[in-house]
Amino acid sequence: MDSAALLDILGNENRRRILRLLSHKPCYVTEISEYLGVSPKAVIDHLRKLEEAGLVESRTDDQRRKYFHISRNLRLEVDVSPYEFGMKSAYPASANLDVSTCQYLSLDVKYGRDGDEEDASDEPVSEVKAGQIADLAEELNCLEELKSELSLAQRWVHGQITSVLDTMSEAVDGTGENRIRAEILAALAAGAETVPEVSRKADAPEHIVEAHLASMAERSIVERDGDRWALSG
Template sequence: MDSAALLDILGNENRRRILRLLSHKPCYVTEISDYLGVSPKAVIDHLRKLEEAGLVESRTDDQRRKYFHISRNLRLEVDVSPYEFGMKSAYPASASLDVSACRYLSLEVEMDGNGDEVIVNEQGACEETTTASDDALDDENVDEIAVLAEQLNCLEELKGELSLAQRWVHGRITDVLDSLSEAVDGDDEGHLRAEILAALAAGAETISEVSEEVRAPDHVVERQLSGMADQGVVERDGDRWALSA
């Protein structure tokens, strides 16, 4: 879909809230309606537009209820500056992409226990240049213009490489969340549990902190944490939660 049309679709707050909810788990219309506080008819209209954009798909369960879920990874990038306005949408880069081969993007890559690449640090390789004073000689100004032009070209290429690296990371995050979701349970709420575990790993401790991180209601987070505590995945100390050692 055209990036501008996609941006128009995502400009609606309720459609963004639907996608945020579906990023936690697949839902049927009544669940979405209760979550948004809008009529099922309005929800169906939003879902239709999201389906037409290729962002959402549906499936029918054994009770013939239609569940909706996010269909694919998609990254939308918007650039706004005094010199540029542009949009582009792209699928994640292949997991086999050798990001360390980027010309301008310097990456320190380590291997994890499974042989997968993990980005540890990234740093742009373009160098800064000093500007000449107003009373500089003409040929020095010419030299400065040439240096600035080269730097601009370098930064444009770095920008492209950063975009490619972000797409690669986007895809890898989804792969890791899928694996984590399957490891903790693998049911429809596995993605939410995976995000909760990631929030705990990032330093969130209380239910309110985790809720803010994963953008889910406190009672939902508490229920998920209690379930994972029964499995021995997390542990509780008063009102604080942590990953089990």
Template sequence: MDSADLLDLLGNENRRRILALLARRPYYVTETSEELRVSPKAVIDHLRRLEEAGLVESRVDDSGRKYFHIARSLRLEVNVSPYRFGTKSVRPRRGLDVTRCRYVSIDVDGGDPDRDHDHGHDHGDGDGRGRSAERRGTDAPADPGALAADLDRLDDLEDELSLAQRWVQARLTETIETVADAVDGDGDRDERLYADALLAAQDGADSTVEVARALGLSEAVTREVLFDLRAAGFLARVDGRWEVAD
């Protein structure tokens, strides 16, 4: 589902409350209705929409009662700042190779070289359900101490990543403002344009047409932005091509 559609879906408070319930355990309609004090008809409609979106699944027990539960893990990210708005929805995958990250270093083995978590290989369907099913099919005993330590370590890591995201957002805003303040251009122009144009040039866009395409602007406006950046010493014109100044 598109992240914008997902935002619309989760904009409803009762749907968010239903998901909060289902994150604890499976619920059936009447139980959900009583817990939230919402009519069964409304609960059924909310569950139908959540099920159509793939967020919720249902199963029928031996007595014929239908239980609903969250289908799989999903992370929705929303970024709002004076210079950027964006949404992103991603599904967690165990097989992601975090060692490829250029700027973030994560101790994937938890500092214990004797433990083999088979990192770098995907198990099951990669959505947070396959590994549990795999374990249920084996007789290998779980190590309570190791699992508890994993839970504690991953909980701390989640907090640290959130802190890192806040730091990045603050530094990004500060850097955009630094670039804009250094450019003596049109005071009415969006400050973000200068940072976006500079980033496009850094990423290899070396013509006005390419930068305009990256910014989604007309060539005329883009040309003015590029010349402002050149006047401020950020860009240079070499053999008819734009490049970041030394």
């Protein structure tokens, strides 16, 4: 989808909140309506626009209840600076990508001439020699290539994160649809111990976090010590 159109779609706060909710698990209209505090009619309108953008899709269960879920991984990048405004959207690179082929990822970029941190561009234009201008042009080209490869590396990391979350979700609940549990476990691994801490890291309401922790404790996936939680083992 065109990046500008995608930005317009995501410019609405409620549509962003819907995507955040669906990143935890598939939901039906009533669930989303209660979560957002808006009418089902408004939710349906938001979902229609997200579907048209290819960001969400739906399926119907055995009870004829329609569930919505995020359809695919998509990365949106926006660059704003005094010298540039640009945006692009891209699918995350395959988790099988060999990032060692990104030749600039270990590049030690030097600023200015001869490794000095002083920028040669600070000198009056009349005092900057032609050779220095050529060096600056070459450095700019090098940095542009670095920027491109870092973008590819970020997409690869995004793809890897998604793959790990999917694997964790399937291991924890057998379906892979309730990703919030994987995010809760990641929060515990990152050092969060209390429900409020996990809630902030996982960006989920405390009562939902507490319910999932209790459920996973019954399966010995996590363990509790007072008001503190940790991964079992």
